[in-house]
Amino acid sequence: MNFLKPAARPWRHTDFAYSRVRREGYGDALLHILRTTALVESRADQYGDYLRAVFAPRDARWREAIDGWNGEEREHGRALRRLCESLRAEFPFDGLMQAYLAGVHYHACDGSSVRGDIAGELIARCVVEALASTFYRVLRDACSDETGRTLLNTLAQDEARHYGMFLAMLDEEGQRSRVSLWQRLRVGLGRMLELSDDQIMFAAWLVESPPTPGYGRKAVTRRYQAALYPLYRYEHLYFAARLLGPVLLGRRNEWLNRGLAAGLWLGLRVRGGISAACLRSAQLRQRWASPAAAAKPRQERASRCVPGKYLPR
Numbered sequence: 001m002n003f004l005k006p007a008a009r010p011w012r013h014t015d016f017a018y019s020r021v022r023r024e025g026y027g028d029a030l031l032h033i034l035r036t037t038a039l040v041e042s043r044a045d046q047y048g049d050y051l052r053a054v055f056a057p058r059d060a061r062w063r064e065a066i067d068g069w070n071g072e073e074r075e076h077g078r079a080l081r082r083l084c085e086s087l088r089a090e091f092p093f094d095g096l097m098q099a100y101l102a103g104v105h106y107h108a109c110d111g112s113s114v115r116g117d118i119a120g121e122l123i124a125r126c127v128v129e130a131l132a133s134t135f136y137r138v139l140r141d142a143c144s145d146e147t148g149r150t151l152l153n154t155l156a157q158d159e160a161r162h163y164g165m166f167l168a169m170l171d172e173e174g175q176r177s178r179v180s181l182w183q184r185l186r187v188g189l190g191r192m193l194e195l196s197d198d199q200i201m202f203a204a205w206l207v208e209s210p211p212t213p214g215y216g217r218k219a220v221t222r223r224y225q226a227a228l229y230p231l232y233r234y235e236h237l238y239f240a241a242r243l244l245g246p247v248l249l250g251r252r253n254e255w256l257n258r259g260l261a262a263g264l265w266l267g268l269r270v271r272g273g274i275s276a277a278c279l280r281s282a283q284l285r286q287r288w289a290s291p292a293a294a295a296k297p298r299q300e301r302a303s304r305c306v307p308g309k310y311l312p313r
């Protein structure tokens with residue numbers, strides 16, 4: 001049995017009509033999120049190396065699955081890079097990627113899982129893929145350019161297949177040793193809370209336009225969440241809940257899914273609202289403290305720090 005089901009229509013990043021991309025179809029917030037995601041997805045080989053090491057005790061089918069998954073994630077990074085480059089010529093991908101890799105390190109490939117064991121690693125991967133599929137649906141619906149919508153829909157479908165792959169692996173792992181409800185909730189919910197960690201926020205800071213001086217995760221998270229969270233609608237979160245339910249609870253139940261979707265919707269509204277309010281208040285404080293400085297273009301005051309200097313890991 002292959003864990004990774006083949007795509008209905010296999011594709012490569014060169015298949016999309018980048019020359020027909022219309023800049024008007026992308027708001028500034030969407031463009032910023034796409035540039036951030038282009039960096040995060042382009043780290044696919046590091047994710048693959050880490051998972052191959054963690055799953056080394058399992059048979060060849062596991063290795064094949066990760067190899068296939070790794071290849072698809074690599075194409076995601078390439079496709080998003082091409083899309084961002086065709087939207088704004090001054091997207092200096094190579095320099096940004098170098099700064100990203102130097103600034104935020106990924107988990108060590110020593111065969112141990114940061115989630116405790118293989119089952120924990122699979123729970124975390126299922127959560128990531130479920131949220132990634134939802135995320136690309138949200139971006140697709142926020143985009144009015146045909147090429148962008150097609151590309152983002154393709155990524156959403158891939159991420160849903162990746163979710164299915166890791167869920168099948170988790171089911172097989174569960175036959176070796178029981179996966180408890182406590183482990184599912186602890187690892188799964190913990191992974192969801194890590195969405196504002198440096199892996200995404202450092203990338204979001206690097207691609208900010210205009211740039212802001214010095215990396216501060218809290219401030220970047222507020223700006224990122226205030227831009228992204230309002231794009232989520234209830235139907236997106238219901239889709240996420242249908243994927244997350246079997247992972248977090250170990251079973252399918254429509255009422256639990258609806259409850260989870262409502263909880264996610266409320267959580268995003270509250271977090272997004274708090275982030276927007278904090279941003280607004282910081283802007284007002286800055287204006288009152290120094291009207292002249294606030295009137296100056298941010299680029300003039302910005303001095304980019306050396307990536308990595310602030311993240312001694």
Ligand SMILES: [Fe+2]
Nearest residue numbers: 041073076132
């Ligand atoms: Fe991906």
Ligand SMILES: [Fe+2]
Nearest residue numbers: 129132159162
């Ligand atoms: Fe994926």
